[in-house]
Amino acid sequence: MTIPTSNPVLENLRRSLGRRPGDPVPPRPAILPPRPAAAPEAELDLLLSEITKLSGVTQRLTSAEIDSALSALLLAQEVKKATLWPTPGLAELKIETRLRQLGVEIVSPYADKQALGQCDLGVTEVSFALPETGTLALLSDGERPRAVSLVPRVHLAILRPSALRADLHQIFLEAKNHHYMIFITGPSRTADIELTVTLGVHGPKALYVWVME
Amino acid sequence: MSERPTYIKFGEYTEHIPANIPAAVQQATGRFLGLRQMRVSEMPQWEELRQAASNIRLHTLENLDFYLEKLEQNVRAAGGQVHWAADAAQARATVLEIAKEHNVKLAVKVKSMATEEIGLNHALEAAGIQTYETDLGEFIIQLMGTGPSHIIVPAVHLKKEEIAELFTQKLGVEAPPDPVKLTAIARATLREKFLSAEMGVSGGNFLVAETGTLVIVTNEGNGRMCTTMPDLHVAVVGIDKVVPDWETLTVLLKLLARSATGQKLSTYTAFISGPRRAAGENGPKEFHLVLLDNGRSKILQDPVARETLKCIRCGCCLNVCPVYKNVGGFAYGWFISGPVGAIFSPQILGTEAARELPFASSLCGACADVCPVKIPIPKILLHLRRRVVEGDEFAPASAPLMVRAGAKLGTFALGxxxxxxxxxxxxxxxxxxxxxxxxxxxxxxxxxxxxxxxxxxxxxxxxxxxxxxxxx
Incomplete structure (x- = not known):
């Protein structure tokens, strides 16, 4: 498609608004200040309680407890195949090795769409978290593919307390120049049939959030 | 429903409303309002947020040419392509051209009011492109071949038994009348489509001028699917959806879900600046943004009515409206209903085609009380009533002669x-x-x-x- 030299939409707009190209714009209106952060422990408690209210499953773990938590998850969700981000953070926790040892087949996050669609579990980290709303924010790039938190039936997000931010403002300040971010607030849900809340319409049916102490 | 109507027969429709519609609609609106009320009571600064949102929206509209140019620049800088569409026909033609260039056979769609407004589905189907609505409610409505009865829960007027029968007939599967099982059937059916579609089509809740970012808010995950799995993403968004920067976006995001469904944030909010950067990242190779005018620039001429375009489509005004709650969404004859539909449609379709809508209100003012961006809906309704009956500098009178003569006589006699x-x-x-x-x-x-x-x-x-x- 070619770029038009004149733009009728902008011309119409300027006529309606009585403006000319390059006219100055007054400063934009003020906004409200961000919510102040509470103590770190209180913020974490708030985050986890909000996620729980949204039917997410939360746990606080040390690395020694990962294996038992993983086997419980695999059992509860009948996980046969899993995919995960190839990030240093997950490698450090040896998630892939542990899953293999527990008998789970690992699918590459770069496998084709159909193969990813067969995965029961996707494991990611979390870039930021918002306590007030129980929200996880995930950035994406070559190492952090978007489908891992979307296509599998179950999403396990590994959270470090340092990811917590008090309000949207701080997250946006840090993330706005990144080209993709997804906010995840609980598992996929709908109330489209007779207003009955149903989890797992298109995205994951279950969301697990593990805080690594 | 999605086609541009030539005349909206609100009055005639309201004489034959099926009894299930008000009952179902009131169940939904009651639920959403109750939850909204809980959210509002948790936020002591709610009124300040509304005022800030109103100021931001109005400021953006008053300087829209500036912010749109900035947006275009930044979408291009992020590797996306920008197309301008003066009207619905141009927007449809643009999407079709992009689809043909990429040899698209199957398209998946996120629920979007802008694509309803331009009647995109019919155009895509007519061009031989299979098109699937993927929001569960929209998917049901599409199979049914009707329009939405509510902006957030489009199929709320249908009983689970009717949906089960519909699935059995149209999808050829055994469908029990159980919401969980019906949802699972829709998941399996649409999952195949997500994985094989060549094009994802979306609207957009906001466009951030500062970085050229498209913001999409959904609950089901279909929005993520449509904008992550296919190699091509086309977004059709009204020019009124621009916000100056991410700071101002904080205000609007805090209001949107709370006002719409009473959630603190919707389940998924995606912030998309251009196409994917790395092959393994997922997401589209190409990102196209179609900026839709379709009469919006004309609305901005009118300093009173321009506030209509502050709307962020939360649907809260529908939920409180005593008229909407008794007639449902179909009565408003186009993709947008309720109080905001009653002021939007007459301005886009003209006061000839939608002249009954400004009168579809008791002027109780509940809509203005809850509107998160403080659109003075009753004031605009009165403004448009005057336009219909007396005509103004933007449109001639369009009410039947009898009504106009009656109004003139009344003005004279009362004076x-x-x-x-x-x-x-x-x-x-x-x-x-x-x-x-x-x-x-x-x-x-x-x-x-x-x-x-x-x-x-x-x-x-x-x-x-x-x-x-x-x-x-």
Whole structure:
């Protein structure tokens, strides 16, 4: 498609608004200040309680407890195949090795769409978290593919307390120049049939959030 | 429903409303309002947020050319492509051209009011492109071949038994009347489509000028699927959806979900600046943004009515509206319903096609009280009523001659004191033949518009006489 030299939409707009190209714009209106952060422990408690209210499953773990938590998850969700981000953070926790040892087949996050669609579990980290709303924010790039938190039936997000931010403002300040971010607030849900809340319409049916102490 | 209507018969429709519609709609609106109320009570700064949001939206609209240019620049800088569409036909043609260039056979769609507005689905189907709505409610509505009855829960008027029967017929599967199982069937059906579609089509909740970012808010995850799995993403977004920067976005995001469904944030909010950067990242190779005008620039001419475009499509005004709650979404005849539909449609379609809509309100003002961006809906309704009956600098009068003549006569009679007093003396005499026990149960046309529905109380006293006595 070619770029038009004149733009009728902008011309119409300027006529309606009585403006000319390059006219100055007054400063934009003020906004409200961000919510102040509470103590770190209180913020974490708030985050986890909000996620729980949204039917997410939360746990606080040390690395020694990962294996038992993983086997419980695999059992509860009948996980046969899993995919995960190839990030240093997950490698450090040896998630892939542990899953293999527990008998789970690992699918590459770069496998084709159909193969990813067969995965029961996707494991990611979390870039930021918002306590007030129980929200996880995930950035994406070559190492952090978007489908891992979307296509599998179950999403396990590994959270470090340092990811917590008090309000949207701080997250946006840090993330706005990144080209993709997804906010995840609980598992996929709908109330489209007779207003009955149903989890797992298109995205994951279950969301697990593990805080690594 | 998605086609551009030539005349919206609101009045005629309301005479034959199926009984299930108000019942189902009121269940949904009651639920959403209750949850919204909980959210509002948690936020002591709610009113300040609304005021800030209103200021931001109005400022952006008043300087829209500036912010749109900035947006275009930044979308291109992020590797996306920008197309301008002056009207619906141009927007459809643009999407079709992009689809043809990429040899698209199957398209998946996120629920989007802009694509409803331009009737995109029909255009895609007519061009031989299979098109699937993927929001569960929209998917059901699409299979049904009807329109939405509510902006957030489009299929709320259908019972699970009807949906089960629909799935059995159209999808050829055994479908039990159980919401969980029906949802699972839709998941499996649409999952295949997500994985094989060549094009994802979306609208957008916001466009951030600062970085050229498209913001999409959904609950089901279909929005993520449509914008993550296919190699091509085309977004059709109204030019009114721009926000200056991420700081201002904080205000609007805090209001949107709370006002719409009573959630603190919707399940998924995606912030998309251009196409994917790395092959393994997922997401589209190409990102196209179609900026839709379709009459919006004309609305901005009018300093009173331009506030209509502050709307962020939360649907809260529908949920509180006593008229909407009794007639449902179909009555408004186009993709947008309720109080905001009653002020939006007449401005886009013209006061000829949608002249009944500004009158589809009791002017109770509940809509303005809850609107998160403080659109003065009753004021705009009155403004448009005047346009319909008397005409103004933006459009000639379009009401039937009888109504216009009646209004003129009324203005004249009410403006001349002796004539008014004379009239009030005549009324009891004229109405005498119709009175019985203090009520008038039927009146000749056009006054029978009232008495067809309910009796009219007879005039029992003369206010001026009563007032004169009282003050003595």
């Amino acid at each position: 001349v004191p002796w004539l008014y007093r004379f009239g009030t003396r005549l009324l009891p005499i004229f109405t005498a033949p119709f009175r019985k026990d203090g009520w008038m149960s039927s009146l000749p046309a056009p006054a029978n518009l009232w008495t067809k529905v309910r009796p009219f109380p007879a005039f029992r006293a003369n206010f001026r006489q009563w007032w004169a006595k009282r003050t003595k």
